[in-house]
Every structure is written in structure tokens, then in C-alpha cells.
Amino acid sequence: MSRPGRDDSPERLYTLTGGRSSAGSDALDLVTLMVADRAPAPGMQSEHAAILRMCERPTAVVEIAAELRLPVSIVRVLLSDLLDAGHVSARHPRPADPTHRLPAPDLLEQVLVGLRNL
Amino acid sequence: MASATSDRPAFDQPSARPALHATSDNGVKIVIVGGFGVGKTTMVRSVSEIRPLNTEETMTLAGESVDDTTEVSAKTSTTVAFDFGRISLDQHNVLYLFGAPGQERFWFLWDRLFSGTLGAVVLVDIRRIADSWYAIDRLEAHGTPFIVACNDFGGTAYSYEQVREALDLDPAVPLVSCDARSRGSSKNVLISLVQHVQSLYATQESAS
Ligand SMILES: Nc1nc2c(ncn2[C@@H]2O[C@H](COP(=O)(O)OP(=O)(O)OP(=O)(O)O)[C@@H](O)[C@H]2O)c(=O)[nH]1
Ligand SMILES: [Mg+2]
Numbered sequence: 641m642s643r644p645g646r647d648d649s650p651e652r653l654y655t656l657t658g659g660r661s662s663a664g665s666d667a668l669d670l671v672t673l674m675v676a677d678r679a680p681a682p683g684m685q686s687e688h689a690a691i692l693r694m695c696e697r698p699t700a701v702v703e704i705a706a707e708l709r710l711p712v713s714i715v716r717v718l719l720s721d722l723l724d725a726g727h728v729s730a731r732h733p734r735p736a737d738p739t740h741r742l743p744a745p746d747l748l749e750q751v752l753v754g755l756r757n758l
Numbered sequence: 759m760a761s762a763t764s765d766r767p768a769f770d771q772p773s774a775r776p777a778l779h780a781t782s783d784n785g786v787k788i789v790i791v792g793g794f795g796v797g798k799t800t801m802v803r804s805v806s807e808i809r810p811l812n813t814e815e816t817m818t819l820a821g822e823s824v825d826d827t828t829e830v831s832a833k834t835s836t837t838v839a840f841d842f843g844r845i846s847l848d849q850h851n852v853l854y855l856f857g858a859p860g861q862e863r864f865w866f867l868w869d870r871l872f873s874g875t876l877g878a879v880v881l882v883d884i885r886r887i888a889d890s891w892y893a894i895d896r897l898e899a900h901g902t903p904f905i906v907a908c909n910d911f912g913g914t915a916y917s918y919e920q921v922r923e924a925l926d927l928d929p930a931v932p933l934v935s936c937d938a939r940s941r942g943s944s945k946n947v948l949i950s951l952v953q954h955v956q957s958l959y960a961t962q963e964s965a966s
Contacts, residue, residue, distance in 0.1 A: 669874060671785025671854045697777035700785050700854060702842055706811035713816045731783040733874060742959050743876050751786060752952045754847025758945050
């Protein structure tokens with residue numbers, strides 16, 4: 641038994657469109673950390689208010705989705721509303737080292753140290 | 759899958775999710791991919807500081823038919839659930855572990871998860887090796903660093919060579935065994951992955 645040759649990859653048949661996500665919010669990675677820049681105000685959309693409460697401390701996009709029990713794509717839309725209004729800021733993950741397309745060595749070392757300390 | 763009710767927490771205790779450091783500013787991703795029931799959620803739970811949470815991505819797949827312009831492009835919306843856990847590594851870095859189903863029809867979720875990921879762990883039950891072929895193909899195609907971890911369910915014993923051959927693994931890809939129920943063992947799998955990425959980096963450095 642061994643792994644057969646490369647199969648017909650489905651990407652050739654399909655193009656991914658961003659679902660319901662709006663322009664710009666695609667820049668929000670699942671692990672982008674969101675931080676509230678203001679407190680929720682009365683009359684705010686309840687999801688927006690819930691996000692602001694949750695993001696008093698940094699909270700990842702994916703955690704917001706899980707806690708609100710909403711699909712990630714919907715949460716991206718809500719977050720881009722809040723970003724546009726200046727109510728939250730985004731701490732984006734460090735991009736890979738461009739020449740190596742791998743995480744930078746100092747980050748790898750930090751991850752290793754963190755894991756060893758578990 | 760439906761029997762794994764523990765995978766679907768009730769979300770009745772949001773306060774059970776401890777807050778991150780105010781200084782946390784860098785989310786790091788590792789994906790654990792593998793077939794049904796191979797132990798993905800178990801591994802996430804073993805090392806996570808939060809109870810594994812479950813969420814879903816909805817994707818719209820638009821049919822693309824380049825040659826046949828008469829065909830109306832089909833649009834389907836697919837929802838896929840995945841679970842994740844979290845490890846605060848230090849004052850700045852937070853590691854998120856994603857458990858992703860290994861079935862072929864979820865490829866679009868992986869491409870999302872894999873982009874920008876530190877690397878992936880392919881979790882394999884050696885009694886059902888073929889379940890992981892597709893995931894390995896996709897990781898290779900995507901260029902995402904990965905290691906293979908054989909989850910030990912007891913019983914059948916295969917040699918590393920046999921498993922490597924059945925997976926058609928590149929000799930540079932580490933193959934480790936683990937018990938996903940054990941925190942120490944799962945932690946070692948993650949450490950092996952990071953060390954593998956470090957060695958890839960070093961190899962590229964010396965080649966250039
Ligand atoms: N003996 C043994 N059992 C394990 C191990 N890891 C997981 N299990 C058991 O295998 C079953 C499936 O584990 P899960 O972690 O739910 O697997 P999964 O990959 O998340 O499954 P799906 O999300 O349904 O695809 C559970 O009953 C686990 O307790 C292991 O290392 N050894
Ligand atoms: Mg699971």
C-alpha cells in the first residue's frame with residue numbers, strides 16, 4: 641500500500657470567493673488579535689457591543705467567532721465595521737520571512753522556549 | 759463524528775476562557791490535520807490552556823468553467839466546523855492549535871488555515887494510513903512544513919520504515935509517535951515540528 645500520485649486538485653475547478661466577507665476584512669487572519677479602543681455604548685448593535693467587551697484584552701478573531709457562536713466569515717464583517725469606525729484595532733500576526741517563506745528564526749526560538757516551559 | 763459530543767462544548771461558561779496578556783500581539787498558528795477520530799481534538803485538549811472551542815467557516819465555492827462559457831457557474835456554500843485551543847507562550851506570542859478534518863472535501867478550509875501557519879502536524883492512525891494521503895498531498899503542494907505523528911492506539915505494530923513507505927514520505931520529514939491523550943507527548947510533537955521548521959530554515963540558509 642502506498643500513496644497514489646497527485647490527484648486532480650479541486651482548486652482547478654473552483655475559485656474561492658470570500659463568502660459574505662466584505663472588502664478589507666479578508667486581511668483579518670483567524671489569529672489576528674483584536675483590541676477594543678473604546679467601551680460599548682448604549683444603542684450599539686449587540687454583537688458590536690459584545691465584541692468590544694470581549695476585546696478589553698486582546699482576543700483572536702477565531703475566539704470571538706467561537707464565543708459569539710457565529711461563523712468566522714460573519715465575524716470578519718462585524719470586525720471590519722468596528723475597524724472602520726475606529727472602535728477596535730488589529731494586531732496582525734508577524735508575516736513570514738519573505739526570502740525563506742518560513743517564520744523568522746527569532747520567532748521560532750521564542751515558540752520553542754514557550755513550548756518547553758509548558 | 760456525531761458521537762463526539764464532547765467536541766461541541768455548550769459555551770455556557772465564557773468566563774472559563776482566561777484573558778490574554780494585555781501585551782499579547784502575535785498570534786501563531788499550528789494546524790493538526792488527520793482523519794476522523796484520529797485524536798485531533800484530544801491532542802488540542804492535552805496542551806491547550808482553554809477547553810477546545812469549536813467554530814465554523816462558511817465558504818462560497820464558485821464554479822469556474824473556463825472552456826464552457828455556456829455553463830452557468832454553480833455556486834455552493836459549504837460550512838465546515840473546526841476546533842481550536844490556545845497556548846500563551848510568553849508576553850507577546852500566543853499559539854493557536856487548530857484541529858482540522860482531513861477529508862478531501864475540506865481542502866478549502868486547509869488552504870485558509872495553512873496560509874501563514876508555522877507548520878502542521880499530520881496525525882495518523884497506522885491502522886488507517888490512507889486517511890492521511892490527501893492531507894499530505896495538500897501540504898506538499900502548499901509548501902507548508904509538516905511532520906507526521908502516529909497516534910498510538912495500541913495493537914498493530916508497523917516499523918517506521920513501513921509507515922514511511924506507505925506515506926511516501928520525503929526522508930527530510932520527521933516521523934514521530936505519540937499518545938495524543940498525554941500532555942507531555944503532545945508537547946513533544948509540537949516541539950518536533952518547530953525544530954523541523956528550524957532545520958528547514960538552516961538548510962535554506964546554507965544553500966543560499
Ligand atoms: N488509545 C488511544 N486513544 C486515543 C488516543 N487519542 C485519542 N484517542 C481516543 O480516540 C477517540 C477520538 O479522538 P478525538 O480526539 O475525538 O479524534 P478527532 O480526530 O478529533 O475526531 P473527529 O473530530 O471526530 O474527526 C476518543 O475517544 C479519544 O479518547 C490515543 O493516543 N490512544
Ligand atoms: Mg475532533
